[in-house]
Amino acid sequence: MNHLSRRRPSLLACMLLPVSAAHAQVDEVAETVVVTATRTAQTADDTLAPVTVITREDIERLRPISLPDLLAGQAGVDVSSSGAFGQLSAVSLRGTSAGQTLVLIDGIRVGSATTGAASLELIPPDQIERIEIVRGPRASLYGADALGGVIQIFTRPGATGGSGWEVAATGGSFGTFSGRVATRGAVGDTRYHLTASGLSSDGYDVQKDGVSGSFGPTPIEPDDDRYRNTALNVGMAQRLGNGAELGAQALRAQGRTDYDGFPNRTDFVQQVLSAHLGGELAAGWYSRLTVGESRDEADSLIDGTDFSTFDTRRSSASWQNDLSLPGAQLLTLGLDGWRDCVDSTTAFTKDSRDNWAVFAQDQFALGRHQFILGLRRDDDESFGAQTTGNATWGMALRDDLRLTASYGSAFKAPTFNDLYYPSDGFYGGNPDLDPETARNVELGLRYDRATLSFNLNVFRNDIDDLIIFDAAQATVANIDRARIDGAEGGVTWRTEDWRAHAALTLLDTENRTTGGELPRRAETSARVEVDRLFGAYRVGTTLLAQDGRFDDAANTVPLAGYGRVDVRAEWLFAPQWSVQARVENVLDRDYETAATYAQPGRAGYLTLSYRTP
């Protein structure tokens, strides 16, 4: 079977149908009614919310070295990084900061409680099955930090994934080698999966030597900056009958990243454990209990000597109830709680905090109008109670065209660094901080057909009480206000042989206290992917472009705009076997997304992969 094309005769029948709504067909041959609907994002209902979904198929087509590489330029996504291969990266949605974007892995909140951001650069794409990027505030469902949006990463295969093995090996520039072995299957009512992956790269010298940076001249360390990442992901789910399911899984990625300066190496661990029990308590009442724990551990070293440790452990539990009510109404009620614990060589004045929340969301339809109303109350040990809400209205103009309007509020919790960092005379935490709060309004239009879909969203997000360093007080305070106006659009065209996708993001950010632009947000970002299938061959290209922006909040250090072109070719040389060659940054452009840190130049990779039929 040609797994490149995944073509099916029935696809032709679906081509002419809108995919936005459910539809049903009669298959006379099989004497079966086939009721079909587009898979909605699990993170938010994507008939109304703007969502980008990246599937395992996309990942295997693009085979990105890092997750930030895969996300860069997608609608609403801004990525800035201190280089490739495990270097610090900031991924944010809709012009917000990395800490204002919530990251979930298999439903569990991840990230460092001290910095407030998730280390997406350390999550291997080899471990990812699916990514949902939900743009716009979702605090009324997920609470703190879902201000610019939510990025949810799924590492477990879908329930209908069948069984088999996949093996892939990659080698290429910068002494880079990576491998992946994955298996999944079912024994009776038990499904399991196991994925092991590893990546090793000699890297390159990420920071330019001896040029002027924000903190004086950059260090002179001309050595290559290495990266190692080994990861394992195992999980199982047991059907209990009556649709109930019990499951558990674990993901652990660990390794080291070298860089320049003081310190110059970090040994890391990223770990997510979760277990869930879900089932129907009564007809139409689905209840799901999830417990989990995420760890973000970083030991920094200077030339091999221990320098610092910042470990975050976040334990969480949530109980979510979905009630199907008459009129296609779906009411969600839930309780959510988590505890952040920090273990560090730095003596934080407080090293743990609890957050409890109750939330409700109602989704219902009246004729061609669809509504989602959400309300959530968080009670956090460090900053008190926060109430957030969301109201979304969608109207089907035609069965393939939908207009949406929504309003939502959100907040970002101050981090442990903001609140509890011990004062050293130059900087100390401020335990009286309030969260940063935001209100977002937006309008959207979405057209959906099997071959062609597009979406356009315009939004305004007002953020108050931005936490800013106040040099006079040697601490941080809720000082600034910001406004982000933006528009984002995406077009996807798919036929049996072609796949083309383009995303464009326009941003106008303003710090309304200083009048400056927010740092490292490009006014224009674009990503274009085109792939063509020729029988057993597939060729494709990706174009990534961003215009100029400032590296710093004072708007004194400009970063030039850039364009990057990647090309790839794949050959299915035997059933189940394929070989892919790709060249990144074909034009060998020098560019930076963080000042003084070079992005890699032209680089080539070769991947050999096998999958059981």
Add this chain to the structure above:
Amino acid sequence: MTRWRLTHRPPAATSALAVAVVGHLLLIGLLMLALPAPRPPTVHSDRVLQLMPLRAAPAVPEPATVRTPGPSAVIDRVAAPWAAVPAVTDTAAAPRAAPSAPRPVSRRPGGAVRPAAVPLERPVAVDETVAAAALVAAAPDPLATLAPSGDGAKAVAQAVNKGPEQEAAEGRLREDIQRRVRHDFARHFRYPPLARRHGWEGAVRLRYDVTPQGQVINVRLLASSGHPVLDRDAEQTLSGLAPLAAAAWAEPVEALELAVHYQLTEG
């Protein structure tokens, strides 16, 4: 860790860890059990749009003579706790192992249950009748010995006494009704929002009767999708269909089947 002991709140981390560890030990055990066994290769993808040849049980043209019941003639009544109406289900293993195994004769022209225009409480007698038919069928001459008294026997007798033309006509009628019901069902489709949210898919098989007025009644579950939400949606949609237009048969038509496949596609 002392902090956990001091708190009154559930030590989520500890329990999560415990569940995860136990889960994975279990997984490893299962893997060791499962891996040596050769497994039939299957398509390794969770995103393939596929029309599964979900062949519903050939509930139609009834044979001119009563068949000898195979193992699948044993009918269990599975009382599904979620369903308001208890479901009738064939025993799981037998029909799957041998899809062409003879199925029980459950069409009873002069059946015990006289369907009304509104759904009945429960077609309890269906199973008994089928069992009776099975008993009769087991005998060399259905009418000679062991013929049970009552409607079931009458049904069998009638079925046996039918001529081939009559049988063919009835087969066509049943085909026609099932086809019309499929199309009516497809017009009243919806994907249950809860199932869509959770990504649930599956195939449901239902059995139903139709009154002379064209009303679908006595909808019961023949094979579950594994997700009660989908099973219920299919049952309710089928039960809620408007009467078939221009019903042109004098007797109720019974034990018809409908297969519904719920599937999600990547948008």
